[in-house]
Amino acid sequence: MRIHGMAPALNYGQQAYEGLKAFRTPNDEAITIFRPNRNAKRLQHSAEVVSMPHVPEELFLDAVRAAVALNAEYVPPHDTGAALYIRPQLYGSSAQLGLSPPDEYIFAVFVIPTGVYHGAHPVKALILEDFDRAAPNGTGNAKVGGNYAPVLRWSDKARDEGYGITLHLDSVRHEEIDEFSTSGFIGVKDNGGQVTLAVPDSKCVIESVTSDSIQELARSYGWTVEKRAIKYEELKEFTEVFAAGTAAALVPIRSITRRVGGGEDVVTYIKDGSEEPGPLFEKLLTHLKDIQLGRADDSFGWRYPVGEKDKEIAGAPGGRNGDATTVDQMD
Structure with missing residues (x-):
């Protein structure tokens, strides 16, 4: 062409x-x-x-x-x-x-x-403090190349440091979760069988088809789904976190690291040495793949x-x- x-x-x-x-x-x-x-x-x-x-x-x-x-x-x-x-x-x-x-x-x-x-191998996530993916009222909610090319060098740098994926906070105050560089953010809380999925409600993220599918599956199980602002401090309250996107479907997040004041604040969901994602991740991914591959109704x-x-x-x-x-x- x-x-x-x-x-x-x-x-x-x-x-x-x-x-x-x-x-x-x-x-x-x-x-x-x-x-x-x-x-x-x-x-x-x-x-x-x-x-x-x-x-x-x-x-x-x-x-x-x-x-x-x-x-x-x-x-x-x-x-x-x-x-x-x-x-x-x-x-x-x-x-x-x-x-x-x-x-x-x-x-x-x-x-x-x-x-x-x-596959379903857990990856470490790094919050980008020196680069904002999108501006308020900008193009962050559109799937256009300009949202992706600038992050390549940051993703490569993070990968060299052992992080498989990068995460963005809101560009105004860096207080709320937006999305991963190439995937939607999903946080899950399991309170004794009462499961809640939380996804960011932000003008700076695209409407993820995979994330929407996961939300629909969760509702079909009777789980609560919340689309709302997610504060950075809330990360430690999640039982599991995963990235949702077309290419990878779901990826389990091992940990999320934020570099502040010369140190590191790390929230861990899957311990180092373990390659086993959480049970909620397994349930959702299996059901999603079974539908995609025609193995489920x-x-x-x-x-x-x-x-x-x-x-x-x-x-x-x-x-x-x-x-x-x-x-x-x-x-």
């Missing part, structure tokens, strides 16, 4: 993207996509944030289904637990010198097989089937991968 060097996507960051997955059901009988309708709505929101037109939900769903159907041979077998990662993109593509809306936008969908990400209506008919879109009469790659072909 070619793009002009003066495109707003390359010069002004006018782009948005999504991430979702397709899975094979048991015995490789069918292929389904997990909750693509939610990604369609989120892309519309992101597009609005960076001044681009909406991609209609029906077009988004047709394009995603087509990309999967035309590349069905690359969807990993069910028994591997792996998936086909789907990356829809929307960006300003026409040559544009001034800072004004371009004449052309491209909506494209790419796919690539992906293995089982991270889909009472929520989250699985969207993909079939041969989904190859039959305008511009792809022969049905082969590579045919459905431009806006014109998707009209």
Whole structure:
């Protein structure tokens, strides 16, 4: 795919993207996509944030289904637990010198097989004190590249120091939890069987599809779900903490470290030397994966089937991968 060097996507960051997955059901009988309708709505929101037109939900769903159907041979077998990662993109593509809306936008969908990400191994988290992911009333609630590129150097630095993930506090006072750099934050309290899930209510975080799914599962168990401000001091009250995102699904957090006054404040959830995540994490992740892989009843209506008919879109009469790659072909 070619793009002009003066495109707003390359010069002004006018782009948005999504991430979702397709899975094979048991015995490789069918292929389904997990909750693509939610990604369609989120892309519309992101597009609005960076001044681009909406991609209609029906077009988004047709394009995603087509990309999967035309590349069905690359969807990993069910028994591997792996998936086909789907990356829809929307960006300003026409040559544009001034800072004004371009004449052309491209909506494209790419796919690539992906293995089982991270697994369920606990990771240490480091709170970033010297870098704020997003500003109040800024772009933090949109899935745009500008929210991710700046954090790369900080994530690499943290990784070199033994931290597998970084966590952001609110950028105004550094008092409340926002989210992990690439995942949503979920804190869990287990008070003698009375379980409460807490997720941040912040204008600076994206609406995580995985986190929303976990919240729905929790409600189905009769657990309490709270979407509210989470103070830093509350971290020590959680029984378990995990990061929720498309790539890794759920990742258990071993500990959260904050560097203050020349020292370190560490909250530990899983002791060093143990690779066993907590029981609530195990219950939620197992149920989520069972739904995604077709091993459990889909009472929520989250699985969207993909079939041969989904190859039959305008511009792809022969049905082969590579045919459905431009806006014109998707009209």
